[in-house]
Structure formats: C-alpha cells, structure tokens
Amino acid sequence: MLHRRFSFSLMRYLVLGLALWLGLMMPAQAERIRDLASFAGVRENALVGYGLVVGLDGSGDQTTQAPFTTQSLTNMLSQLGISIPPGTNMQLKNVAAVMITAELPPFARKGQEIDVVVSSVGNAKSLRGGTLLLSPLQGADGRVYALAQGNVLVGGVGAEAGGSSVAINQQAGGTISGGATVEREVPLELGTDGTLELLFDQYSFDNVQRAVSAINLEFGAPVAQAVDGRVISLRAPIDNSDQVRFMARVQNVDLTLGEGPARVIINSRTGSVVLTSAVTLSRAAVAHGNLSITIDSNPLVSQPNPFGGGETVVVPNADITVAQEGGALQMLETSADLAEVVRALNALGATPQDLMSILQALKAAGSLRAELEII
Numbered sequence: 001m002l003h004r005r006f007s008f009s010l011m012r013y014l015v016l017g018l019a020l021w022l023g024l025m026m027p028a029q030a031e032r033i034r035d036l037a038s039f040a041g042v043r044e045n046a047l048v049g050y051g052l053v054v055g056l057d058g059s060g061d062q063t064t065q066a067p068f069t070t071q072s073l074t075n076m077l078s079q080l081g082i083s084i085p086p087g088t089n090m091q092l093k094n095v096a097a098v099m100i101t102a103e104l105p106p107f108a109r110k111g112q113e114i115d116v117v118v119s120s121v122g123n124a125k126s127l128r129g130g131t132l133l134l135s136p137l138q139g140a141d142g143r144v145y146a147l148a149q150g151n152v153l154v155g156g157v158g159a160e161a162g163g164s165s166v167a168i169n170q171q172a173g174g175t176i177s178g179g180a181t182v183e184r185e186v187p188l189e190l191g192t193d194g195t196l197e198l199l200f201d202q203y204s205f206d207n208v209q210r211a212v213s214a215i216n217l218e219f220g221a222p223v224a225q226a227v228d229g230r231v232i233s234l235r236a237p238i239d240n241s242d243q244v245r246f247m248a249r250v251q252n253v254d255l256t257l258g259e260g261p262a263r264v265i266i267n268s269r270t271g272s273v274v275l276t277s278a279v280t281l282s283r284a285a286v287a288h289g290n291l292s293i294t295i296d297s298n299p300l301v302s303q304p305n306p307f308g309g310g311e312t313v314v315v316p317n318a319d320i321t322v323a324q325e326g327g328a329l330q331m332l333e334t335s336a337d338l339a340e341v342v343r344a345l346n347a348l349g350a351t352p353q354d355l356m357s358i359l360q361a362l363k364a365a366g367s368l369r370a371e372l373e374i375i
Contacts, residue, residue: 033198033211034251037232040197041190042106047145047180049100051135052076053118053152059126059171060096066122069097076133096124100135100148102180109185113178116148126171128154137180148180191243196234198250203229206258218253262370264359271352273359276370281335281344284367286358 052072053060061069073095074084102116118132130152137146154174190196200208208226215224215234223235236246262278304311335341350358362368 030254030256033253037200045104047102047137049135049137053096053130055131056094058093060093061122097122108182112182114180116176116179120172145184146180150176150179191236196236198232200230205229264370266374279370282367283334
C-alpha cells in the first residue's frame with residue numbers, strides 16, 4: 001500500500017515537472033508583421049459630401065430654422081427641370097439635409113461599392129425610413145471620387161405623444177451598406193524604384209531591429225534595413241507580380257515582440273487608469289486624504305419696525321465648513337512586476353480619481369518607473 005502511494009506521488013511530480021519543462025521550452029507567442037505594420041502609401045482616403053434625405057415621416061428639418069434645406073432642394077429641382085416660383089412657402093417636413101462621409105479603401109476600382117455614414121446637419125428629429133438622393137463624395141483635393149445613394153439604416157428609434165417622449169440610441173444619423181459607388185481611382189505606385197517602406201504602428205527600436213532580422217532570415221538575404229524606430233526600408237522586385245508575392249511574404253513573417261514601454265494611461269474624463277506590464281515601483285511612503293469644503297447659504301431677512309420708515313432687506317449669511325479626511329502614511333514596497341504594483345496601489349484604498357493624483361505624485365517623486373500620459 002505504501003509502495004502504491006509512493007509511486008502515485010512520484011508520478012504526479014514527474015507530470016508536473018514535465019509540464020513545467022514544456023512551458024519553459026515553448027517559444028514566446030509570435031505575431032505577424034501584417035498586424036503590427038503597413039506599407040507606406042497603402043492607406044484609406046476620407047471622402048465627404050452633402051446631400052438630402054427624403055421620404056421621412058414628418059421628422060425632417062424645420063425650414064424656418066434650417067433654410068439651407070429649402071435652398072438645396074430648390075437647386076436640385078431646378079437641375080431636374082422643375083422651377084419653383086420665388087416666394088413659395090415650402091414646408092418640407094419630410095426632407096433633411098445631411099453630411100455624408102466614407103472611406104475609400106486602397107486599390108479601389110471603378111464600380112466598387114463602399115459603405116457610407118449619413119448624419120443630419122439640421123434639426124431633423126429622425127432619419128428613419130429616409131432615402132438619400134444621389135450625392136457626390138469629394139476627396140481632400142476637391143475631386144469627386146464616388147457617388148452615394150440609397151436607403152438609410154437607422155439603429156435608433158423613438159416615439160412621443162402628449163408631451164412625453166422616449167428615445168433609444170441616436171436617430172439623427174445612419175448608415176448605407178454599399179451606398180456609394182467608386183467613380184475615380186486613386187493612383188498608387190509602390191516600389192517603382194525598387195524600394196518599399198514598412199511603417200510600424202508604434203515606434204520601438206527593439207521591435208524594428210527584431211523585424212529586420214526576421215525578414216532577412218526569411219529571405220536569406222539583407223533585403224531589410226532599419227531607417228528609424230518606426231520605418232524599415234525594403235529592397236523589393238520592380239515587377240508587379242513579384243512585388244505582390246514579396247509584400248505578402250513580408251506581411252506573413254512571424255515576429256516575437258520585446259517587452260513594450262512602461263506606460264500609465266490616465267483618462268481624466270472617465271477616471272480610467274491603464275498600466276502596461278512593464279510598470280514598476282520603487283519603495284515609497286504615501287499619504288492621501290480628501291479635502292472637502294462645504295458652503296451653505298442661509299440668507300436672513302431684516303424687517304424694520306412697523307413705523308420706522310425702513311425697508312425690508314435680505315442679509316446674506318454663509319456657513320463654511322472645511323473637512324479633511326485622515327490619511328496615514330502607507331508604505332509601498334519595491335514592486336518588480338505589474339501584479340505587485342496593482343496589489344500595492346489597491347492597498348491604499350484609493351478611488352480611481354484619488355489614484356490619478358497618487359500616480360502623478362509618485363511619478364514626480366521618481367518612484368513610478370513609467371511614462372505618465374493623460375488623455
């Protein structure tokens with residue numbers, strides 16, 4: 001019986017040791033370069049336009065407050081050969097003026113359909129059930145690159161009756177899937193001189209050097225060279241078909257990333273605090289207490305005697321109270337990893353708003369070993 005127990009315990013330790021050895025021998029998780037970088041020039045282009053949405057159920061612009069809607073409709077009707085007598089009072093509750101935005105993808109060709117976003121610029125209550133009339137979409141150079149038209153899909157809904165109303169989500173904007181057709185292509189020439197540039201989303205000299213080594217190892221030749229902490233220069237084939245294969249091969253190279261920079265991101269509007277894995281703390285003592293000031297206004301009425309000839313006046317009177325919470329010194333020991341940093345900060349019992357002030361003070365004191373960024 002003892003022999004069986006000993007054999008079972010020995011087997012269990014052997015299994016645990018094997019699992020630990022396999023975990024140590026497994027390589028670090030690699031990411032493809034295509035998820036971290038893109039080729040220079042391969043980018044989307046923003047398009048914008050102005051148009052009219054018709055067919056609304058009385059939820060369009062109020063023309064007295066949005067006269068440009070009437071002017072736009074008059075101009076459009078005149079182009080269709082319909083003239084409106086001057087001074088005509090047009091009540092256009094079923095029409096809304098909108099701005100149209102879209103992204104023209106790289107290598108887009110004529111006839112390709114792209115999605116558009118439609119947003120009201122007047123005082124329309126809802127675009128639900130409306131149809132966007134044919135509208136040109138322009139690029140930054142003022143040229144028309146696409147034409148948009150179609151039925152608007154609105155995710156919000158609302159209702160009102162008897163002076164009460166209810167609304168779910170936003171109704172003054174919507175989308176049209178495949179609502180624009182590309183009419184002009186953006187010229188894009190890559191590697192005409194045999195050189196391509198690979199741009200990383202975030203700068204890191206370590207990751208750029210790792211990428212250069214991985215790409216050169218993949219091709220067995222020095223085709224990659226670091227330019228700076230974000231850009232890699234590549235010697236690429238000039239022939240288009242060979243160039244496409246070269247770019248696809250570069251994008252699929254696996255890259256084992258180094259540890260990112262130590263950074264603390266603070267959102268002062270929402271109170272969010274984010275710490276990266278490289279954040280560390282050196283030993284420090286922290287005391288934090290909230291200071292609150294309360295001002296109560298208690299005006300006093302001074303009433304004169306019935307026949308005194310005076311006037312009734314209001315005398316301002318304010319009670320001011322200052323309260324400060326106790327904040328004993330708390331020792332923060334040296335923290336070598338993120339888990340220890342989190343435990344140390346949680347031990348202070350501070351709210352997210354208090355934590356922002358504490359992190360700023362720790363950074364100023366040199367105890368917080370990280371970049372502090374406030375957004």
